[in-house]
Amino acid sequence: EAQVTQNPRYLITVTGKKLTVTCSQNMNHEYMSWYRQDPGLGLRQIYYSMNVEVTDKGDVPEGYKVSRKEKRNFPLILESPSPNQTSLYFCASARQGNIQYFGAGTRLSVL
Amino acid sequence: AQKITQTQPGMFVQEKEAVTLDCTYDTSDPSYGLFWYKQPSSGEMIFLIYQGSYDQQNATEGRYSLNFQKARKSANLVISASQLGDSAMYFCAMREGNNAGNMLTFGGGTRLMVKP
Numbered sequence: 001e002a003q004v005t006q007n008p009r010y011l012i013t014v015t016g017k018k019l020t021v022t023c024s025q026n027m028n029h030e031y032m033s034w035y036r037q038d039p040g041l042g043l044r045q046i047y048y049s050m051n052v053e054v055t056d057k058g059d060v061p062e063g064y065k066v067s068r069k070e071k072r073n074f075p076l077i078l079e080s081p082s083p084n085q086t087s088l089y090f091c092a093s094a095r096q097g098n099i100q101y102f103g104a105g106t107r108l109s110v111l
Numbered sequence: 112a113q114k115i116t117q118t119q120p121g122m123f124v125q126e127k128e129a130v131t132l133d134c135t136y137d138t139s140d141p142s143y144g145l146f147w148y149k150q151p152s153s154g155e156m157i158f159l160i161y162q163g164s165y166d167q168q169n170a171t172e173g174r175y176s177l178n179f180q181k182a183r184k185s186a187n188l189v190i191s192a193s194q195l196g197d198s199a200m201y202f203c204a205m206r207e208g209n210n211a212g213n214m215l216t217f218g219g220g221t222r223l224m225v226k227p
Contacts, residue, residue, distance in 0.1 A: 033214070043202070043217040058214060090156055099146065100215060102156035 002027045006091050006103035013081055014111050021076045021106050023091030029101075031094045032074040033058070034066065036087040037105075043090065049074055081110040114138065115203050115218035123224050124193045131178070132188040132221045134203030143207045145186040146215065147177065150200040159201075162186055190223075198225045 004025045013019055025032065033048040035058075045058030049068040063085055065077040074093075078085060086109050092100040116135045124130040136145065147159040162170045162177045170177045178187040190197055200222050204215040 035215075040219075042219055043204075043215070045214045048214065088154060092156075099158055099161055101158060102148070104153075104155040107154070 002101075004091055004093050004101055004103040006089075006106050008106060009104060010107045012109045012111065015082055016080050019078050019081060019108075021078075021089060021091075021108070023074045023076065023103060024072050025074075025091075025093040025101075026072065027093060027101070028071065029093035029095055030071070031100075032068065033092045033094075033100065034064070034074070034076050035090045035092065035102075036060065037090065038087050046076070046089075081108075083110050086110050113218075114207075114216045115205055117201075117203055117218035117221050119221045120219070121222040121224065123226055124190075124197075125226050126195060127192055129189060129191045130193055130223065132190070132201050132203075132223065134186045134188065134218060136184050136186060136203075136205050138184075138205065138207050140208035143205055145177070145179070146204040146206070147175070147186075147188045148202045148204060149197075150202060150220070151196075152199070156202075160188065193225045195225050195227060198223060 007022045030051045034046040035043045037043045044060045046064050047066040049055045052071050055066050089106045091103040094100040114137050143164045145162045149157045149159050160170050160172045160175045160177050162179045169179050174191045176189045200220045202220045203218040
């Protein structure tokens with residue numbers, strides 16, 4: 001089954017404790033992206049990747065890192081999480097210029 | 112200025128009736144794509160339908176159709192024969208031009224509630 005898989009689905013952590021949210025897709029898509037969704041602000045792009053070893057900033061990259069060492073994986077790293085990074089996070093993938101398919105989301109709470 | 116505007120924060124529809132969710136967009140790029148996504152209470156984002164700016168015909172996918180009026184810059188989603196499972200948030204989104212980042216700009220969403 002074609003899918004984008006995020007883990008974990010739910011995470012509660014404390015300020016400053018490094019964490020990684022994994023994202024994997026099995027559709028051989030070149031493009032992958034991370035969004036965050038916040039009430040009243042909608043979905044905003046954090047980082048994206050056009051292909052392996054190619055990443056670039058979206059609208060709200062501060063406080064986040066990504067890597068794309070393999071085509072299927074695009075982890076989101078929070079080196080020192082802060083409470084303002086409490087949000088619902090989505091990973092998405094697509095063929096270039098095509099429809100983006102989203103993972104199920106990761107609800108992160110930073111205390 | 113908002114690039115994607117959804118003016119209906121919430122809507123009710125009777126089960127089995129049709130409903131239209133409004134979306135207007137703003138872009139000066141002649142090449143763009145318009146998308147609708149559904150977000151049920153469980154939180155995932157589910158792709159519903161896509162319309163390209165150069166597509167001659169309105170997109171349809173099962174019970175979903177997109178009423179694309181280019182001159183008015185509107186891309187309304189029509190759901191026919193509403194079902195209880197259609198209750199969810201619905202987001203309109205746009206990708207502009209040769210956007211290498213494929214970034215989608217989302218509207219604020221419309222919460223649809225289907226009454227039995």
